[in-house]
Amino acid sequence: MLVYCSEGSPDSFNPQLVTSGTSYDATANIIYNQLVTYKPGTTEIAPSLAESWEISADGLRYTFNLRDDVPFHGSQIFTPSRTLNADDVLFSFNRQRLSDHPYHGISGGRYPYFTAQSMGQLIKDIRKTGEHQVEFVLTRPESPFLSILATPFASILSAEYAKQLNRLRQPEWIDSKPIGTGPFRFERYEPDAYIRYKRFDDYFSENKRVKNLVFAITPDAAMRFARFSAGECDVMSYPLPVHLRVAQKNDLEVVQTPGLNVAYWAFNTEKPPFHDAKVRQALTMAVDREAILQTVYDRQATQATNPIPPSSWAYNNSISKVTYSKRKAMELLKEAGYENGFSIDIWAMPIQRAYNPNARKMAEMIQQDLADINVDARIITYEWGTFLSRLSQGLHHSVLLGWNADNADPNNFFSPLLSCNSAISGNNYAKWCNNQFDELILKGRTSSEQDERKQYYLKAQEIFKREAPWLTIAHANNSVLVQPEVSGMMVSPIGNINFEGVTLEQQSVDSGTQGVTP
Structure with missing residues (x-):
């Protein structure tokens, strides 16, 4: 089990609805994937749910070829019957852009990042051109469009899950009981205390990762550092400058990159x-x-x-x-x-x-x-x-x-x-x-x-x-503190936390997660 001492509680488990980094860290790279992503530790665009794409000469059409082997998570209330397809991409974007979409008004109907990027005016249409192919038609050329699609608000949700929640008359659960395609499945959330995730063994990437991941929510930075120093946390978020100075003096690992x-x-x-x-x-x-x-x-x-x-x-x-x-x-x-x-x-x-x-x-x-x-x-x-x-x-x-x-x-x-x-x-x-x-x-x-x-x-x-x-x-700078047993931890220049590819040689303190997990 890897324990991450995080700085706050997420205000949603759907990154479409929020803009806070605290919520993004707990969702976008843990539970979900986007069509495209960044190579770890860089700002270079790389394939994710879309294995390739083509851009028309006039810059108005982006055609994404989806992977055909991407399964969704399951839960006690949902067992997926299929892998990801074009319907999921259409659902995820049309919910945000179409006011008459059945899910548009769920959980308040505000999509702040989508709105701020003028996506409603930019996207003229989204078309399913094949079971695993989607075409975005734009109203004008948009140079940063691929970069925009790599951001958390562009996470892909399950259209099949949405239909089942409608049958259960609980559509808002899509935002509080999340189902995605990411490296970890959501297990349990106790506000202001912890979030539990479990490794998704059917994840389409072969990157190594820990079996269990816990966000130990610790808003006070001094308490986070105390828990890290006591071995209760394997990774600590947002150390204060004084903590960085103490860590450097005591040869503790500081993972750092200049921040955008x-x-x-x-x-x-x-x-x-x-x-x-x-x-x-x-x-x-x-x-x-x-x-x-x-x-x-x-x-x-x-x-x-x-x-x-x-x-x-x-x-x-x-x-x-x-x-x-x-x-x-x-x-x-x-x-x-x-x-x-x-x-x-x-x-x-x-x-x-x-x-x-x-x-x-x-x-x-x-x-x-x-x-x-x-x-x-x-x-x-x-x-x-x-x-x-x-x-x-x-x-x-x-x-x-x-x-x-x-x-x-x-x-x-x-x-x-x-x-x-x-x-x-x-x-x-x-x-x-x-x-x-x-x-x-x-x-x-x-x-x-x-x-x-x-x-x-x-x-x-x-x-x-x-x-x-x-x-x-x-x-x-973006910085985290890391215990010696943790390997593969990188900090993105854009500040996102990502535990895909992170491994833990052994639990540094067996009792360290007491009081953190249920």
Whole structure:
């Protein structure tokens, strides 16, 4: 049995319904597969459920040839009668894109990533062209389309299972009692305690993996490290900078890769005074990010200037960093008519992520900086699921969050986080909609030439800097701590946890899973 000390409870077992990395880690690469995937440890597209594909010369048709030997999991309520076929692909995407689909409204009917990527406008039709062949017909060329299909929201569910749940009059079970094709079968979930998985012996890949996998849900990072140090966990998620330092001193294995991520402070532009760009610019100048890098990240991150990391081919090197100046911040507030200050809320996420190991501490530091310019800030947090739900309702003034890219294309930052579509239903928690910005990122998506795409994205970053819907804070490494008995563990640049190919030579502490498993 391999025990993974994770940082929080998933808010769904269907990655189509959510955008949180905590939920993706517990579902996308454990229970499900997508049509295409990434080669382990890279951002290079590789076959998965689709063994091959063809793209038409005009970029409007993608034909996927499915493997014909992919079985689905079974459970106490479901025994599959067939392997994966084209019907499952149609069900998985049409549920999200067609409002009259029988499953569209199940579990709330919100598909934030699908919406943020404008997939409803992009996909004209999905056709079954054979028992194991599917054709996607697009309304326009989309350069990052394959990368988009490698993201968790594109996981393939069982159409046969959906039909059986309809007969049982329990359609919502498809999202809480998951059935997929992935390397592990879902066994049991105890909220805020554990998730149990069992190796799927009929999995189509021959990669080695452990027989039993347990997510030991441990939100407190200090407790996760204590459990890891005691041998109760074989792998630990999101160690704090201090834990990395201790691990390195004690020759513990740290698996690490530079992350395609960003931490940010987003301003809800639908709420005064954040509707005024001068106010937003003033607040970005008032925060000492160097102090945050020292205190929160222990210098194990770089200060962020743009919404995409410097490793991206679309990064705009000509944009200068925000100048930390409380004097200039107060001057801008005076120009905007707020020389006497105002009161705001800062929402701080309750979990640790690679891009932000301690949102509460960060919020406290920002709170102190804002007090110097007569801005009174109240810090708010909730349990993770409630936090995300209330954020989606736009109840916040401002929020400390971040993003681990789901793929390496720069559009993966722009569309999900800053597009007008995502402001309506998605991860654009700044609720910022700029038509010029939107037009540029759309052109960046439709162009097939990388140099041309880069020019659009460079201009989009200039608008972002001028309008300041966020204060960009940091880009950090993705890290996990691993016991010596574990082999094959890799950390993806896009931050996803994947236990396919991970083996455990022996259980390091036989009693270590007591209190973790039922």
